Amino acid sequence: MKKMITAVDMVKLGVYGRLRAKYNDVYGEEESGLLAASVTNELFSELSPNRDARNYLKSNMNLVLNELKNLQGDKEICEVVTQAVRVKASVPFANKFQNKDSLMNPIEKLREIDLLVPVKHMLTPNIFLRKAYEFYKSIEKV
Numbered sequence: 001m002k003k004m005i006t007a008v009d010m011v012k013l014g015v016y017g018r019l020r021a022k023y024n025d026v027y028g029e030e031e032s033g034l035l036a037a038s039v040t041n042e043l044f045s046e047l048s049p050n051r052d053a054r055n056y057l058k059s060n061m062n063l064v065l066n067e068l069k070n071l072q073g074d075k076e077i078c079e080v081v082t083q084a085v086r087v088k089a090s091v092p093f094a095n096k097f098q099n100k101d102s103l104m105n106p107i108e109k110l111r112e113i114d115l116l117v118p119v120k121h122m123l124t125p126n127i128f129l130r131k132a133y134e135f136y137k138s139i140e141k142v
Helices: 002-027 029-043 051-059 061-073 075-090 100-112 125-141
Strands: none
Touching: 002 029, 002 075, 002 125, 029 051, 029 061, 029 100, 051 061, 061 075, 075 100, 075 125
16 A cells, blocks of 8 residues: 555656646746646645745645646646545545545545546556556656
C-alpha cells in the first residue's frame, strides 16, 4: 500500500512539473512555481505545508480557479488525477486522520469543477503504479 501512496505522489509531482513548465513563459519562474503548486494542491484538496504557498493561494484564488478550469481540456491530467484521488481515498493508512466524509472531498471537488473523469473500474495496483511512473517520467520531455 505504501507503493500506492508513492505512486499518488508521483502523479502530484508530474502534474506540478507539467503545470510549472506551462506557466513559466506566461508568469515567470517564481510565480509559475507557486501557481503550479497551488493548482496541484487544489486538485488533490491538500493544503501546502509552506506558509508562502498558502498566502499565495489566498491572494490568487481566482487565478488558481481559472487555471483549474483550463485543465478541463487536458484529458491526460484529468484521467491520471481522477485515478490518483480515487486510489488515495481507498488507502486506509494514508488517511488515518480523516473521516470518511473528508475522503470524498477531493472526488467531489473534481466533480464540481468538471475534472472528474468517469471510470468504469479502478486500475489494478500494478497498472496504476506503472501509469503513475510513466506520467511522472513524462515531465522530463516537457
